[in-house]
Amino acid sequence: xxxxxxxxxxxxxxxxxxxxxxxxxxxxxxxxxxxxxxxxxxxxxxxxxxxxxxxxxxxxxxxxxxxxxxxxxxxxxxxxxxxxxxxxxxxxxxxxxxxxxxxxxxxxxxxxxxxxxxxxxxxxxxxxxxxxxxxxxxxxxxxxxxxxxxxxxxxxxxxxxxxxxxxxxxxxxxxxxxxxxxxxxxxxxxxxxxxxxxxxxxxxxxxxxxxxxxxxxxxxxxxxxxxxxxxxxxxxxxxxxxxxxxxxxxxxxxxxxxxxxxxxxxxxxxxxxxxxxxxxxxxxxxxxxxxxxxxxxxxxxxxxxxxxxxxxxxxxxxxxxxxxxxxxxxxxxxxxxxxxxxxxxxxxxxxxxxxxxxxxxxxxxxxxxxxxxxxxxxxxxxxxxxxxxxxxxxxxxxxxxxxxxxxxxxxxxxxxxxxxxxxxxxxxxxxxxxxxxxxxxxxxxxxxxxxxxxxxxxxxxxxxxxxxxxxxxxxxxxxxxxxxxxxxxxxxxxxxxxxxxxxxxxxxxxxxxxxxxxxxxxxxxxxxxxxxxx
Numbered sequence: 001x002x003x004x005x006x007x008x009x010x011x012x013x014x015x016x017x018x019x020x021x022x023x024x025x026x027x028x029x030x031x032x033x034x035x036x037x038x039x040x041x042x043x044x045x046x047x048x049x050x051x052x053x054x055x056x057x058x059x060x061x062x063x064x065x066x067x068x069x070x071x072x073x074x075x076x077x078x079x080x081x082x083x084x085x086x087x088x089x090x091x092x093x094x095x096x097x098x099x100x101x102x103x104x105x106x107x108x109x110x111x112x113x114x115x116x117x118x119x120x121x122x123x124x125x126x127x128x129x130x131x132x133x134x135x136x137x138x139x140x141x142x143x144x145x146x147x148x149x150x151x152x153x154x155x156x157x158x159x160x161x162x163x164x165x166x167x168x169x170x171x172x173x174x175x176x177x178x179x180x181x182x183x184x185x186x187x188x189x190x191x192x193x194x195x196x197x198x199x200x201x202x203x204x205x206x207x208x209x210x211x212x213x214x215x216x217x218x219x220x221x222x223x224x225x226x227x228x229x230x231x232x233x234x235x236x237x238x239x240x241x242x243x244x245x246x247x248x249x250x251x252x253x254x255x256x257x258x259x260x261x262x263x264x265x266x267x268x269x270x271x272x273x274x275x276x277x278x279x280x281x282x283x284x285x286x287x288x289x290x291x292x293x294x295x296x297x298x299x300x301x302x303x304x305x306x307x308x309x310x311x312x313x314x315x316x317x318x319x320x321x322x323x324x325x326x327x328x329x330x331x332x333x334x335x336x337x338x339x340x341x342x343x344x345x346x347x348x349x350x351x352x353x354x355x356x357x358x359x360x361x362x363x364x365x366x367x368x369x370x371x372x373x374x375x376x377x378x379x380x381x382x383x384x385x386x387x388x389x390x391x392x393x394x395x396x397x398x399x400x401x402x403x404x405x406x407x408x409x410x411x412x413x414x415x416x417x418x419x420x421x422x423x424x425x426x427x428x429x430x431x432x433x434x435x436x437x438x439x440x441x442x443x444x445x446x447x448x449x450x451x452x453x454x455x456x457x458x459x460x461x462x463x464x465x466x467x468x469x470x471x472x473x474x475x476x477x478x479x480x481x482x483x484x485x486x487x488x489x490x491x492x493x494x495x496x497x498x499x500x501x502x503x504x505x506x507x508x509x510x511x512x513x514x515x516x517x518x519x520x521x522x523x524x525x526x527x528x529x530x531x532x533x534x
Contacts (some may be wrong), residue, residue, distance in 0.1 A: 004132030005266045007141045008160045010207075012196025017213045018249075020073030022176055022240065023143040024080035025250040029259035032274040035138040036300040038131050039077040040089040041070070043145040044152035048094040059305030061244040063461045063511055064089070067435025072308050073143060079312060079514045080250070088131050093152060096123050116155050124159035127196040139266075148175075148199045162205040169267045175200060175207035175380045176240075179214045179222070188216060190226050197230040208265045209236040209258070217241060236261045247283055247515060251276060261510045277515055286319045293323045293530045294346055296330045298367045298384075299353030300360035304329075306519070307353055310381065313513035314351075317522035323530055332363030340370045349377040349501070349529030352384030354461075354508065358407050365391045377501035377528045379521070382462050385504025386416045389466060389494060392479050397470075417467045437485055437507070439492040445482035446495050447503060450524045456483075458492070458507035466491035466506065501528040514527055 009023045020041070027039045047053060050061045051069030062075040068087035076084055082460055100123050112119075132140045144160070146153045164171045177193040202205055203302050210232050212218060217238045227234040238256045244251060253259070254276065263270050295314055297307055304311065310329055318325035328347065333342050344350060351372050352364050364387040371378040372391065380388045386404055391406060393402030393415045404416035436457045441448040448454065468491065483493030483505070496502040507519070513519035 002094050002138065003170060004137055005139050006128065006132070006167065007139060007262065008173045009141065009143045009176065010157075010160075010173060010200070011146070012199065013192045014205060015147050017178055018178050018240070019143050020076045021175050021246050021249050022174070022211055022253070023073070023141050024076040025253045026174070026258065026262065027077060027083070027141055028250045028279070029079045030139050030262070033245065033259065033271065037081070037141060038083060038089065038135070038137050039081070039085070039141040039143065040091065040128075040131065041073050041145065042128075042156055043071055043090075043092045044150060044156060045092055045145075046094045046097070048098065050093060051089070059303070060308045061461070063434060063459045063508065065075075065436045071145070072305060075309050075312070075511070076246075082514050082516060091127050093155075096120060096127070099123055104379045117158060118196065120155045121162060124156055125163060127169050128159065132297070134471035142189065146355055148196055154203075154322060157203050157205065164205065169265070169486045172208040172262065172265045173200075173205055174209045174211060176211045176213060179218060181214070181216050188218060188222055190222060190229070193226055194229050197448055200283065205284055207232060208262050209238065211258070212237065212239045213240055215242050222404065225390065228517060233261075236265070242409045245283075245286065247279075247286070251280065282319060282515055285322060287320060289322050289324045291323055292326045293318065293457060293533055294326050294328065295350050295351060295526070295529060296328050296344055296347035296351045297353055298330045298332050298364055299333070299393035300332050300355055302329055302331055309508070309513070310351060310353065311458045313510040313519050313522045314526065316513050316515060316518035317526040320518050320523055321526050321530055323526065325526060330367070331334065332360035332367065335363030335366050337366055340366050344370060344376070347376065348533040349379070349525060352378065352380040354382035354384055356383070361387060361407060365394070369395055372496070372499065372502060375499050376524060376530050378503075379501070379525045381510065382506060382508055384492060385506055386464065386466075388504040389415055389479075389500070392474065392477075395472070396477050396479075397473055404464055413466050416464050418464050426502045432463045435459055438487070439483045439507070440486050441493070442480070442482040445480065445495060447482050447493055447521070450520050452520075456510055458505070459511045460507045462506065466494070500532060501525060
């Protein structure tokens with residue numbers, strides 16, 4: 001059996017260059033050549049996981065099948081490659097240090113003085129190799145968060161240096177840098193890239209492949225200059241220009257031979273270049289979609305990364321309906337009874353977004369009321385679904401004070417409540433229903449028709465649940481509970497069959513939508529929004 005090979009993706013000059021997209025593209029290209037791959041993200045911050053990070057700081061928190069709260073880049077890995085990531089695919093400095101400190105407290109180090117080298121670096125290396133050893137992948141792609149030269153990432157860089165030394169050809173470094181264009185001088189500048197590579201070399205890492213992020217096309221001369229000054233083969237200097245969509249990156253990388261360079265560097269046979277058929281068909285459909293459908297996201301985080309997976313799922317669904325989806329963010333904090341009609345004007349469908357906490361929830365409730373009364377296709381996710389439930393209790397069941405126990409401890413009509421076993425929890429991190437859970441769909445329901453099966457599995461990230469004591473009342477008045485967890489009998493899905501599309505899910509379907517397998521709920525929601533537009 002061939003031994004696992006390791007690809008380390010690092011970034012220089014500035015953050016947000018798209019290391020996640022490049023890592024996902026490398027995974028996609030190697031996969032299309034028949035290699036078995038996985039991708040992991042190592043983040044240098046000290047939080048144990050991104051679960052407690054504000055979406056304004058870190059974008060959305062992505063949830064894996066096994067219930068790990070991770071960085072949003074894992075969403076890209078899954079959407080591009082269709083692999084399922086787990087908690088082993090996401091690591092933070094916090095978890096590394098915690099593991100080392102726990103071992104030290106147990107006495108595992110037999111009285112040794114614990115140091116960054118070798119103890120922290122050994123723990124990092126152990127985690128990098130874990131997946132490869134357990135599942136015998138051909139390639140493990142490891143993306144290191146942050147930028148070269150950050151104090152936080154130094155131990156990770158030292159671990160990579162050691163692994164490259166120990167594994168020889170089996171470990172390579174793909175370094176992503178930025179080539180800025182100076183408008184006043186009318187020139188592209190390679191100096192930042194040279195400095196970034198020098199920084200890498202000063203810690204003992206020679207990059208094998210350079211990916212140059214740029215807004216303008218780089219001519220051969222610039223690439224030759226970079227190759228010469230950075231000791232990198234000319235065919236290993238690849239440019240990554242801005243493209244109309246992230247899904248064009250793998251095709252662009254393939255056309256420049258990024259996958260061939262990786263195979264050559266790791267001593268694998270090159271073989272024929274795969275056609276990427278279905279992937280290219282997806283891009284073509286996307287380009288050919290001329291008409292637009294408008295979807296409004298009602299939420300409180302005015303930052304496009306905060307609802308990344310929802311945006312991508314809508315975009316996939318649009319492509320498969322041969323439409324472009326135009327997404328508008330509607331801040332729920334600003335929605336009032338007086339302005340709701342104006343705020344939602346021109347939208348063909350409305351998504352009521354997930355979230356935590358009190359801020360902006362009344363606006364979500366007003367929006368749900370408006371879309372229900374005016375029969376606008378509406379899709380509520382997690383907290384969004386709970387707001388649809390509360391709105392229905394207030395305006396249809398006549399409980400003006402109905403609320404969630406999360407928002408109002410003393411509410412007499414707790415239509416959303418905390419589960420018994422969660423009552424006495426004080427610790428914020430990892431105390432929720434997290435990861436994939438079974439759900440049984442009710443035959444004859446709208447969702448059953450959409451999924452075309454009875455048993456589904458979807459991913460969760462929440463603490464509060466629909467209160468089953470009210471179920472009979474809801475169903476008598478037209479809001480049906482059509483999906484339940486078989487073990488706990490908790491309600492997962494509500495819908496109003498009398499309306500065009502009014503569905504709320506307690507789970508997050510957006511985590512399962514991929515380029516080649518769009519999520520059926522999103523596809524059907526967008527399809528209905530298109531019909532509604534017409």
